[in-house]
Amino acid sequence: MPLASFRVALLLSLGLLSAAAAPRALGQQVEDSIYGPLPVFEFHSGFWVNLHHFLYHEARAREAVKDSRVAATRPAGPVLKQSPASQPTLTPAEQRIWDQAVAYYVSSYAGKDLLVNIDLILLKNQLGDFEDCNELTGRKKPACDAGLPGNVGIILEAAAPIYRAHWWADHDRANRRWVVRVAPLVREQGVGLSQRLADIYQSKWPKEKIRVEVCAFANSAGAYTTLDPLRVTIASTDPRNQGPEALEVLFHEASHDIARPVEAAITRECRQRDKPIPRDLWHALIFFTTGEVLRPIMQEAEQQNAPDDDVSPQRNTTTTVPPGLREKLSQRGWEEYSRLLAIYWQPYLDGKVTFEDAIARLVSAV
Ligand SMILES: [Zn+2]
Structure with a gap:
């Protein structure tokens, strides 16, 4: 070796x-x-x-x-x-x-x-x-x-x-x-x-x-991303990065670069409305989106590990946030963002409104 x-x-x-x-x-x-x-x-x-x-x-x-x-x-x-x-x-x-x-x-x-x-x-x-x-x-x-x-x-x-x-x-x-x-x-x-x-x-x-x-060790968050050049660092021994969460942390970290247009759009909408730019809204949106996009894969992984009769309840409305994701957001003090993202951003993820409209509505509601 x-x-x-x-x-x-x-x-x-x-x-x-x-x-x-x-x-x-x-x-x-x-x-x-x-x-x-x-x-x-x-x-x-x-x-x-x-x-x-x-x-x-x-x-x-x-x-x-x-x-x-x-x-x-x-x-x-x-x-x-x-x-x-x-x-x-x-x-x-x-x-x-x-x-x-x-x-x-x-x-x-x-x-x-x-x-x-x-x-x-x-x-x-x-x-x-x-x-x-x-x-x-x-x-x-x-x-x-x-x-x-x-x-x-x-x-x-x-x-x-x-x-x-x-x-x-x-x-x-x-x-x-x-x-x-x-x-x-x-x-x-x-x-x-x-x-x-x-x-x-x-x-x-x-x-x-x-x-x-x-x-083996990264920062206190267990993973971080630096831009230009884009590089992700992930702690392999951190309990938060194990199992299906490993995939989520990878795509969350990559989104720090990919989601830059969202950050720009939030800033633009805030300036137009003379509003202070809400700290962390963009980061909460990345958490929310990664969680939503990966949810079917995570559920499948969980079901594969669960006994046959343990069927996870399916989410049936677009204005609730799944418990795991809600917990992640509330740990960071983002309960309100989580609620607003479910109301104004989820419809965009479901293809019901445009990107611009979703960001505009989200920013005016904050
Ligand atoms: Zn992050």
Whole structure:
């Protein structure tokens, strides 16, 4: 198995994953080698991107421990536990280097948001681009000089052997297991869903496959998307991204790019009405739409797993929101958006009103 990372989908498609590398995925490999690469998405399990997100996660966990100690009213008060992933025993020398790397992430990145901070976005993209390199500073191979800012390249190179020795095998296995599980649905439904969503959003699905960085850890939301270039990062170990939800998170994240015409239309309608642009309406609309478009597939997946006599009740009106989706929206404080989307956006999804009318009515009702 190469030390550097690799393209999961490609390797799966070529049947190149060794039994030692992915002992539990053998059945799927044969199938994948017959049917070829997946449509729509391109999955990566990159070593550097995984190390980067893990260090970011560790740095934030350490900060959280510190904060909880400061906030504790009693000295023996509860302290946030560090992730179970930090359990392996390191040698004193390894521990020192690892602590230095985490400390660097604490001071440089832990206070910044992976989704919006430009330094973190550029760094993440560069680490993805250099996934096939064993180094980042180009000391052995000039083509592997990633030109990273500050000392982060040196820090990551120093932490790399420790990560590889203690965590990477588990993280990589979790990533590949996640891809293998979502692959059949992407293969069956990917093209149809991408066309349907692009039509809904009056947009075009990108010609290139969307690059997905599959990582053991992502941000606190469990997945995030950065634009120009469009790249999705998904946490393979996050409970919110498992089962049929894996397909939903993929298409939700891709919609952050595809649904840009909706954001523009909401802004335009608000300006015409001299209204403040409702924060998160666009995001709530993406949740709602992805949920609606994927609902038949999710129901089918649930029914396949359910006993024969357990038939889910069918939704019979257009102004109610299915419970799972309602819960997702209300967790974010979007109950009102959810209600309005069912009234004004659902008719558009059902082909009863135009895109422009639906957005105009939605915006005037907010
Ligand atoms: Zn989102």
